[in-house]
Amino acid sequence: MTLDTQRARGQAGGGLPPGMTPDLVEQLRTRLRGGLVRPGDADYEESCRVYNAMIQKHPALIARCADVADVIASVGFAREQKLTLAIRGGGHNGGGLGICEGGLVVDLSRMRGVRVDPVARTVRVSGGSVWGDVDHATHAFGLAVPSGIISTTGVGGLTLGGGLGHLSRRYGLSIDSLLAVDLVLADGRFVTASAEQHPDLFWAVRGGGGNFGVVTSFLFRAHPVGSVIGGPTLWPLERAAEVMQWYRDFISAAPEELGGFFAFMTVPPGPPFPEPLHLKKMCAVVWCYTGDPARADEVFAPVRALSPALHGVQPMPYPVLQSMFDALYPPGLQWYWRADFVKELPDAAIARHVEFAERLPTMHSTMHLYPIDGAVHRVAPGDTAFSFRDARWAEVIVGVDPSPGKAREISTWTKDYWNALHPYSAGGAYVNFMMDEGQERVQATYRDNYARLVEVKKRYDPDNLFHVNQNIRPTSAGAEELPH
Template identity: 70%
Template sequence: MFNEAHLDTYKAQLRGTLIQPDDAAYDEARKVYNAMIDKRPRLIARCADVADVIASVNFARENQLLLAVRGGGHNGGGLGTCDDGLVIDLSRLRGVRVDAKAHTVRAEGGCTWGDVDHATHAFGMATPAGIISTTGVGGLTLGGGIGHLSRRFGLTIDNLLGVDMVLADGSFVTANAKENADLFWAVRGGGGNFGVVTSFEYRLHPLSTVVAGPTLWPMERSAEVFKWYRDFIGKAPTELNGFFAFLTVPPGPPFPEELHLKKMCGVVWCYSGDPAQAEEALAPVRAMNPALYGVGPMPYPMLQSAFDALYPPGHQWYWRADFVNELPDEAIGLHVEYGAQLPTMQSSMHLYPIDGAVQRVGRKDTPFSYRDARWASVIVGVDPDPANRDRITDWCKNYWDALHPYSAGGAYINFMMDEGEDRVKATYREHYDRLAAIKRQYDPGNLFRVNQNIRPVATA
């Protein structure tokens, strides 16, 4: 453990704030999005700039402190915090700069997707991200980046042009297709294993208005709708994205009062092509006679923030996930069985399509090894009440256990809890050894291990 002289020297190096357990701000500062995670770091460095990040990495390494890195804090497994160690909190690094001529945006490591969308929308552009605007850009990007625009524009990592990083030895590097290309390959899906990313540069696409929103059907039609969706989405134009869900209808607008708190199945659509052609693309959806057709034109940031109020920080979360190649009728039957047992109003199952543009990127081009999968599924148990922790967890685990035999094997790492090394290896498959070799080069001591960890061992 460090001595007070070391700590005083470190504090003097910081432009930001160093928060300790006796400080009034500590309990608020140690919170993460998932209230099921309740950890007590020894130090929280709320970094003001890259120099603070460098000082913090050096202090953790030199004093053999467990180190966690937090951007948006959304990680379900709570991998942005730790007990008794140092948390590098990037939340003050929120700068966003759009280069309208080059169609790029640079976002600092503490940004949320709401920050990025706000800046890019003013120029009529966007880059693919997730589905909740309070999500941090760092965690989502480093794990892959699945969202509303995946079928048309690919994953977030497919639009990542470069990163600035602080490495385990405290050095600052840029990684892109020309500089440190091996490191750039690794961060496009390899998680936070390789350093602290202080800024990301993304490619932008012309996009302002989308035609989007939910369609809902009664639960008793869920098997029929699920089978229709399975057959429809892969043949739909890539401008049309839609993820299937089991849900309890929230008791408020825009949902009609007669549907409030009903368990239903649905699809949340996003048509990102020419709005004049949206009706034609969505005609098969209308033909399925949904109980609610809530699709209409809206600014893209409006869609990205549509779920923010439903999923505020501070709720209990437990989730399990899988990639899926095929959905036989037997698997759909199990989905319907467990989907009808949603334990709380905010619990859900989402099935995200990852075909189209996602599959046009080579399997070896990034660590994201499931380019051949058609969907990424996630089962989420959510509730504000800690008393329901076991209820949501048990439902989620039982649901996942029943469907896992029908999976492709691994899972989207951003949807994983702390599930062990074998699960991480199953997710990276043949890329794991290459990632481990790059890890050995850039972080031989495994300083960055509060993540879906890749151990720094050399390839055979």
């Protein structure tokens, strides 16, 4: 019986898989310092909850890893018992790929820690950390690592998918500041991957997701970032086409010290937004300027000249900007995602964007365009697994709401919006913005890098133990889908 066939047999319902005895489970429990959660335990249901409440799965076991030894034991157990294995870092995984039905979850969220070397300007980060941990530690030294836009995002998931956010135009993707990773491989070995050690593996983890092992720590290069000048600028939705056309040309010509992502939004009913704007549908750009403060007025002059309804840009510590949206998007909301990379933004595409912005279904639903030019473009598409170095934006459309009763509405809006805009896309998508969308989308995302990724996968995970992800299969593209 093949490993894939054994995986496909009824590992569902939160009970022990066929052939799994309580004695075997007890053997694993005694090997873990962090603890093991099983169906029937008082904290089992809570432990099954993930950031995206639309995802509801019930693993047979959840290993709460306290250290690398726990990870090695858990990976070995899943391999030996032919269990579906999912890796949960410290943060979001909007597609719900940090959990599985009926298998084993390796939960790294207790492995949190950050050590900054201010002289070398490096940062060692444990695999279960979130970006707020990193921002807190690095800001004390006037440093930062390029990351996302929400501080509760996990370091592991965001980095392994590429890592784009406020600092991308100036300092590149998160993987462009990655110096090394420690990881546990499918066969239980613990290795370091860097430019000098296992360089093929180091190439693959920079954008290839969790396909190659469980990363237990990251070593980053940090950059000088202290206070920034940032925040949102808002315009009425009836001006959306005009503002989007202006933004399309402005951001590409702006200095790389200026980051700014475009958004459609419904204004939240609370500070810092003035009451007359509450619950209005608007378009926005959220800015982050890391250049010379003396030049800020000059840099933002074209923004002010466009007469925004709100220009909420001001000096603030970088961690404040990074956590600005944390309260708006807490764990437990319903999320449905669709995404694409975009090279051009023609007027015809803008018209379709505006059409769907007028139909934003809920207050939390949104569309973002993240610029990925500047420093991102100075790395060749083949230098890392992240392929779309020639794109100008990463587009993401998300239907979001607290109520399960809205799930169909937000999903339909998201899919219809994506279908309307996909013809204008570059063909692939940022893996951290993807749901479980099938193998064709994965291959479109990695383009010419996919074949090389398959070879690395064959070398380090030939049985595809790590398949609960945007999967790079060690076999032909026509192989049978594995269960998640």
